[in-house]
Amino acid sequence: MHVLRCILLLLVPLAATAQKIRMQDGKVLKDGKVYCLYEQQNQKRNVLPVNVVESSLKDNPEVSGTDFSNYIFSTSASEQLIFATAKVLSSAPNQYLQYYYNIKFPLIGRELNIIYHPYLIEYLTNDIVNMDLMSDDMWNDMNARKLFDKWNAKPTVVPYGQIEKGSVRNYNVGGADEDAPDLKGITVVGHNIYRDSQLLATYNRTTTVSFGNIAGFRKDDYIFSIVSPEGTEIALVEVPRLRSVFYILGKNDKTSTPVYTAERVEEKIIAMAANYLFPLNASGNIPVK
Numbered sequence: 001m002h003v004l005r006c007i008l009l010l011l012v013p014l015a016a017t018a019q020k021i022r023m024q025d026g027k028v029l030k031d032g033k034v035y036c037l038y039e040q041q042n043q044k045r046n047v048l049p050v051n052v053v054e055s056s057l058k059d060n061p062e063v064s065g066t067d068f069s070n071y072i073f074s075t076s077a078s079e080q081l082i083f084a085t086a087k088v089l090s091s092a093p094n095q096y097l098q099y100y101y102n103i104k105f106p107l108i109g110r111e112l113n114i115i116y117h118p119y120l121i122e123y124l125t126n127d128i129v130n131m132d133l134m135s136d137d138m139w140n141d142m143n144a145r146k147l148f149d150k151w152n153a154k155p156t157v158v159p160y161g162q163i164e165k166g167s168v169r170n171y172n173v174g175g176a177d178e179d180a181p182d183l184k185g186i187t188v189v190g191h192n193i194y195r196d197s198q199l200l201a202t203y204n205r206t207t208t209v210s211f212g213n214i215a216g217f218r219k220d221d222y223i224f225s226i227v228s229p230e231g232t233e234i235a236l237v238e239v240p241r242l243r244s245v246f247y248i249l250g251k252n253d254k255t256s257t258p259v260y261t262a263e264r265v266e267e268k269i270i271a272m273a274a275n276y277l278f279p280l281n282a283s284g285n286i287p288v289k
Contacts, residue, residue, distance in 0.1 A: 036076060
């Protein structure tokens with residue numbers, strides 16, 4: 001009994017000094033008092049839905065349905081100081097799309113990219129408080145650099161080289177994509193594909209591969225058929241739900257062409273495929289592949 005009493009007495013100071021940190025209604029609370037503020041933006045883009053679960057995928061917000069919002073942390077005076085933006089990366093070395101946070105610290109000129117995890121923002125919030133980045137509404141450069149160094153050493157940091165060579169999009173609505181392709185005037189309205197006001201083709205979703213062979217084809221992938229204004233099928237576009245690529249198979253092509261992109265908005269995928277199928281030559285004419 002005496003030993004147990006001693007252990008309990010030793011634990012009391014620890015319990016007394018432990019900080020209770022939580023996020024609630026736009027406020028980061030430390031022991032019930034406001035430490036700083038946060039804004040959450042979670043309006044997801046209207047992308048092709050994912051309803052197939054692949055057991056090999058871990059911590060994927062499309063599969064798990066867990067939160068993948070944008071966050072901005074600011075002082076109680078609303079001075080915005082830390083930005084965590086939800087991003088999606090497609091890169092040739094990665095079989096699947098990679099979901100990650102771009103975290104920026106503008107006042108120290110640093111940023112890092114780190115693979116998504118359902119509790120990542122909670123961990124970041126705890127470190128913002130525990131490492132005291134905004135005590136009494138005063139930004140602490142030295143502590144911010146320590147936090148950055150700690151997080152930049154994590155094994156889940158995404159290398160800049162991968163991002164620079166890949167395709168990146170924002171997971172949520174808002175903000176310009178960093179590598180939006182030049183579609184040379186191509187737009188998709190309804191199921192019609194135009195260059196400026198000229199109708200190039202129409203498209204529709206199909207469940208069959210009507211010709212040729214699409215590399216990497218899986219039965220749960222999206223397939224779109226592109227048809228000329230005269231009604232002749234021109235090409236097929238196959239879009240895997242979670243992978244880093246989509247494929248274009250022209251009617252006269254022997255093999256499909258992979259396009260590595262993080263884009264999963266249907267109209268943008270179709271516009272990218274049309275840009276490949278209907279390239280402008282030097283004279284401004286449109287030779288059909």
